[in-house]
Amino acid sequence: MATATHCCENEEKIAHILEAAQKRFGLYGLGKTTMQEIASDLGTSKGSLYYYFPDKGHLFRAVVEKEQSLFLSFVEDKIRELTDAEMMLKAYVKIRQTYFRTFLNLSRFRLEDIREIKPLMEETWADFEKKEKVIIRKIFSKGIRDGIFSISELERTVSLFLHLMKGLHHRKTKNKGIFYLEPEEYASLIKDDNLFTEIFIKGLKYK
Template structure:
């Protein structure tokens, strides 16, 4: 989109913008953050912001995509450190939950965004779901190959498991009408995630 002329200055500037946006979005959420504020933080005019990003949603999307990228790199790295599928799943879930916490705990308002979810966010979230299903599927297949797990449809199992986990999480916030995640809630969530993971792993060890 932006051609580099003199040097990589643009990349640096774009990164600066993304960082500033990340802070604002993380602190106040999508709706409560204005483009003027981000511009002010960076030290440029609002119009300049629109020179680098077509609109607010694209900027937001970029921020989230960056965070997701870091998450999947972490997953990949940690998964390769062990050869036991069961431990892999547990590690996967631990990282996932931690990501969730840092992702949401930054802001009391951020959760609100997901009530009336914008199409752009929905896209990037759907993409995230696809990727995390794929990650888990790899682990399951490895377990099946080594004869430790029995699973006819790894995709179905992965997506259903993650849906269960997401569902329980969503319930916790939906019920409590929370705008931010407290330590207490995080602990409860961690406990439940572990128990659900146990159930899931057990079910993988049975044939038929």
């Protein structure tokens, strides 16, 4: 065990590793990043990384999970400030847009990379989806409670909303080998997101 004065060293070290890994993975993807490079960036040795992470895949996963939880807590915070379900949903969509642009740097994660370690990541993606659904469900439930939304199948509607949004983003980014959008393509995606949200919200409202 570490002494009292060094109680945070371990976590700090891990945080540093995650930071360095995130930079490399974010820029070059999983396949084009070596453990050696990450170690060199940190001025440490490769073997050291294996003291903290069992393998490259788990390091990658840790980076992704860190970004996911950053996104989730950011959304939670923003939503807590709001009182109106409609506003909440719009805020959620907006933050999600930003998240995919800046936080996770998904624009740089290559498609292949994500498939490469599919078995390991599957649980992570599923878990993230669950957590996103919790948020959306909360928003929809509030809307129902407040008498502005009329939703007969809550679970299916939550799932549908998320799938529609994911699908919308996916369609725009596929067909290219990598996740990357030209500025005007991105702007168009935002517009689509907003129009979608507007129509969907209106579609949920009481008449």
